[in-house]
Amino acid sequence: MSGPLEGLFVLDLSKTLAGPFCTMTLGDMGADVVKVEEPTRGDETRQWSPYWDGQSCFYLSVNRNKRNIAVNLKHPEGAAVVQKLAAKADVMIESFRTGTTENMGLGYDAIRAMNPRVIYCSISGFGRTGPLRQKGGYDLMVQAYSGLMSTTGEPHRPPLRIGFSLVDITCGWVAYGGIMTALYQREKTGKGQYVEASLLEGMVSAASYHIVNYLGTGNVPGPMGQGHPSLAPYQMFPSKDGQVMLGAANDGLWNKFCEVTGRADLSDDPRFQTNLDRVKHRSELIPILEALFQTQTTDEWVALLEAAGIPNSPVNTIANLVHDPQIAHRNMLVDVPHPTVQGLRAPATPMKLSDGPSSVRRHPPENGEHTEEILLEFGYSKEAIADLETAGAVRQRRDH
Numbered sequence: 533m534s535g536p537l538e539g540l541f542v543l544d545l546s547k548t549l550a551g552p553f554c555t556m557t558l559g560d561m562g563a564d565v566v567k568v569e570e571p572t573r574g575d576e577t578r579q580w581s582p583y584w585d586g587q588s589c590f591y592l593s594v595n596r597n598k599r600n601i602a603v604n605l606k607h608p609e610g611a612a613v614v615q616k617l618a619a620k621a622d623v624m625i626e627s628f629r630t631g632t633t634e635n636m637g638l639g640y641d642a643i644r645a646m647n648p649r650v651i652y653c654s655i656s657g658f659g660r661t662g663p664l665r666q667k668g669g670y671d672l673m674v675q676a677y678s679g680l681m682s683t684t685g686e687p688h689r690p691p692l693r694i695g696f697s698l699v700d701i702t703c704g705w706v707a708y709g710g711i712m713t714a715l716y717q718r719e720k721t722g723k724g725q726y727v728e729a730s731l732l733e734g735m736v737s738a739a740s741y742h743i744v745n746y747l748g749t750g751n752v753p754g755p756m757g758q759g760h761p762s763l764a765p766y767q768m769f770p771s772k773d774g775q776v777m778l779g780a781a782n783d784g785l786w787n788k789f790c791e792v793t794g795r796a797d798l799s800d801d802p803r804f805q806t807n808l809d810r811v812k813h814r815s816e817l818i819p820i821l822e823a824l825f826q827t828q829t830t831d832e833w834v835a836l837l838e839a840a841g842i843p844n845s846p847v848n849t850i851a852n853l854v855h856d857p858q859i860a861h862r863n864m865l866v867d868v869p870h871p872t873v874q875g876l877r878a879p880a881t882p883m884k885l886s887d888g889p890s891s892v893r894r895h896p897p898e899n900g901e902h903t904e905e906i907l908l909e910f911g912y913s914k915e916a917i918a919d920l921e922t923a924g925a926v927r928q929r930r931d932h
């Protein structure tokens with residue numbers, strides 16, 4: 533299956549997670565993605581554990597549906613190879629430190645001069661302008677800088693890192709949205725443009741109501757453990773054998789909860805009648821509910837709440853999630869046939885298009901796996917490719 537983005541050529545100079553997640557999504561939807569890697573070590577995630585049949589699970593998770601060319605961008609002939617590819621690219625994406633691509637002759641102005649239709653996307657930690665434009669940014673650093681960690685964890689305890697790399701993944705989605713918006717505009721104008729996505733700005737946007745709450749009240753949001761600053765009860769409660777998440781997010785749901793649990797006295801209590809009341813008297817309400825939830829198992833609570841239409845969830849592990857029937861029904865895990873990694877599976881793209889489904893066409897490539905194939909497509913002879921390799925400008929993968 534080709535997908536809705538068939539015919540789109542994406543040149544990917546990004547690495548680690550945000551950029552590769554974006555380009556994998558483009559590839560899932562049908563684009564021809566060529567990943568450019570440094571010849572000796574490649575994408576740094578190739579060295580990140582754990583490993584599955586000798587391959588980094590991290591690298592495997594975000595690099596399917598790509599071809600791979602190993603190019604030394606610090607070598608003038610290597611940079612010239614990428615310039616030749618960029619001249620025909622619909623999309624070019626990079627995640628170097630600010631100024632690096634310009635120094636290699638691969639910045640937006642240089643590429644636009646040879647390819648005015650190119651959509652050129654830069655991914656950075658903190659943005660390409662401003663006092664922090666040179667600051668490097670991994671997910672963890674931006675979790676700290678953006679305030680995300682300050683709102684994560686238990687009150688009066690140190691801030692915590694969230695368990696998923698959502699800073700990177702969010703930035704990848706921002707980049708994908710920016711690229712697709714620019715492509716849509718190109719259909720009207722015929723011109724490409726420069727697109728930016730940064731880890732920090734994705735998190736500023738995600739901070740959403742926390743920022744507006746602070747601007748409106750002056751109160752600094754802090755960690756609330758399982759709670760929510762604007763709603764109650766809207767949190768996790770320990771059950772007899774696990775945990776249950778309860779989302780009584782409005783007065784109607786609260787009243788229904790009190791009814792089905794046989795605690796109409798709580799809905800009649802003036803301290804708990806409205807959401808504002810319950811938020812104000814949270815410290816009195818939560819211990820009552822904690823004791824209540826200890827009386828039944830997680831499965832019993834989920835069944836009771838589900839039958840009443842009250843939002844709820846067990847607190848799943850990743851193992852629970854992988855084996856969940858809803859995940860299976862929605863085809864959210866896909867097989868990724870791989871020549872050396874047996875039984876490789878990974879999360880599918882969450883985008884569902886009725887007339888343009890995603891597909892898995894290529895396994896996550898080895899470094900330099902398609903160097904010759906790609907260069908032949910762009911007019912290089914086998915002799916010229918051999919000369920480039922001898923000069924140290926490119927590298928081909930050698931089958932063992």
